[in-house]
Amino acid sequence: MSSTDKVILVTGGAGYIGSHTALLLLEAGYKVYIIDNLDNSVEEAIERVAKLAGKYRKNLFFYKVDLRNKDQLEKIFSMVRFDAVVHFAGLKAVGESVAKPLLYHENNLIGTLNLLDLMNEHGCTKLVFSSSATVYGQPKSVPCTEDFPLSATNPYGRTKLFIEEIIRDVQKADPEWSVILLRYFNPVGAHQSGLIGEDPRGIPNNLMPFVQQVAVGRLAELSVFGTDYPTRDGTGVRDYIHVMDLADGHIAALRKLFTGAKGCSVYNLGTGRGTSVLEIVAAFERASGKKIPLKFIGRRAGDSSEVYASTEKVERELHWRARYGIDEMCRDQWNWARENPWGYRAPDSMQQSVESSRF
Numbered sequence: 001m002s003s004t005d006k007v008i009l010v011t012g013g014a015g016y017i018g019s020h021t022a023l024l025l026l027e028a029g030y031k032v033y034i035i036d037n038l039d040n041s042v043e044e045a046i047e048r049v050a051k052l053a054g055k056y057r058k059n060l061f062f063y064k065v066d067l068r069n070k071d072q073l074e075k076i077f078s079m080v081r082f083d084a085v086v087h088f089a090g091l092k093a094v095g096e097s098v099a100k101p102l103l104y105h106e107n108n109l110i111g112t113l114n115l116l117d118l119m120n121e122h123g124c125t126k127l128v129f130s131s132s133a134t135v136y137g138q139p140k141s142v143p144c145t146e147d148f149p150l151s152a153t154n155p156y157g158r159t160k161l162f163i164e165e166i167i168r169d170v171q172k173a174d175p176e177w178s179v180i181l182l183r184y185f186n187p188v189g190a191h192q193s194g195l196i197g198e199d200p201r202g203i204p205n206n207l208m209p210f211v212q213q214v215a216v217g218r219l220a221e222l223s224v225f226g227t228d229y230p231t232r233d234g235t236g237v238r239d240y241i242h243v244m245d246l247a248d249g250h251i252a253a254l255r256k257l258f259t260g261a262k263g264c265s266v267y268n269l270g271t272g273r274g275t276s277v278l279e280i281v282a283a284f285e286r287a288s289g290k291k292i293p294l295k296f297i298g299r300r301a302g303d304s305s306e307v308y309a310s311t312e313k314v315e316r317e318l319h320w321r322a323r324y325g326i327d328e329m330c331r332d333q334w335n336w337a338r339e340n341p342w343g344y345r346a347p348d349s350m351q352q353s354v355e356s357s358r359f
């Protein structure tokens with residue numbers, strides 16, 4: 001069977017990483033069914049994916065469903081036979097998870113349990129799951145390899161840790177299952193068209209969307225969290241990865257599953273290179289021609305000084321490596337920001353809610 005015959009369920013496909021991955025899946029010839037409750041996204045993102053997909057748009061389907069609603073989910077599984085699932089859907093704001101742990105455990109865990117149960121029932125046993133570098137807790141050294149000890153420092157991270165373990169149990173119980181857990185480092189950037197990108201609700205928690213909103217004048221200045229880390233310029237170092245590279249990592253993972261990979265494997269998706277906060281700011285200023293005013297404040301609680309990935313395993317086994325550097329990440333982030341300073345939502349736009357659509 002070629003990829004053209006394969007049908008992929010993409011949960012959370014209206015979101016930031018899901019929308020970029022859905023586009024690459026379509027372009028690779030897959031049929032893509034997106035399920036999303038639009039809790040942290042809008043249908044416009046899927047419409048833009050359809051537009052970018054051109055002749056492949058006929059292979060894109062969307063259902064507005066909450067994974068916690070098992071009856072609705074069951075209807076979709078009864079209607080369509082999925083060859084594999086790419087599971088992005090989940091809540092991801094660390095601070096919010098500390099304030100609302102039950103919401104995070106309920107949404108991320110119950111949603112995943114429903115999904116796994118229905119996959120079992122309907123004989124769909126191939127899964128790619130969005131995990132996070134957060135499962136390394138505060139790593140004792142860098143680069144992080146996949147066999148590092150795992151821990152969580154907040155409820156969001158704990159949901160990722162628990163889901164990884166649950167999936168391992170499911171796969172052990174039934175060796176028919178083949179699973180790839182992908183641990184993302186810091187996804188940034190946008191599709192080169194500037195049509196799709198990250199559109200956080202409220203004030204962004206993460207560095208790049210914050211910098212972007214300062215550049216377009218939505219926020220006045222960037223607070224730099226900590227200048228006394230043992231790094232080259234005293235600010236925190238992270239492994240930023242272009243979202244298109246990240247999306248491509250999912251294509252590589254599916255290829256591996258469809259060529260007979262067995263068991264449950266885990267891979268880092270990062271570049272293997274660390275970049276400091278001040279280096280990001282400088283690169284964004286170069287890309288945008290905008291000055292980013294800075295305020296230097298104390299460290300953010302729970303932050304590590306330096307986190308970046310070992311990419312040896314993913315390069316060796318999935319034959320994947322990141323292609324883009326910081327300058328391209330900032331170029332594409334700025335392109336998206338400039339074209340869509342308010343994200344998908346013009347300040348006065350009305351969003352329609354549609355139960356299901358074919359594009």
Ligand code: NAD
Pocket residue numbers: 011012013014015016017018035036037038039040041065066067068087088089090091092107111130131132133184185186187
């Ligand atoms: P996102 O919020 O843009 O996308 C997640 C999507 O899931 C949203 O569209 C949301 O509406 C949907 N969703 C949430 N709960 C749902 C539910 N119960 N039923 C149906 N849909 C639901 O986030 P993203 O940045 O695209 O992240 C995708 C995945 O990758 C998440 O699981 C996230 O934890 C993980 N991840 C993200 C990052 C990051 O920095 N962006 C880093 C590591 C891991």
Ligand code: UD1
Pocket residue numbers: 093094095132133134135157184185186187205206207208210222223224225226235236237238277300303
């Ligand atoms: C975040 C998540 C983490 C997730 C990771 C990868 C939080 C608290 N943690 O962490 O769970 O695994 O992304 O997606 O959200 N910074 C500033 N000013 C800001 C924002 C950030 O100086 O306004 C600094 C931070 O201190 C850090 C760097 O920028 O050094 C990156 O921060 P961020 O984008 O939040 O990513 P992580 O800290 O890796």
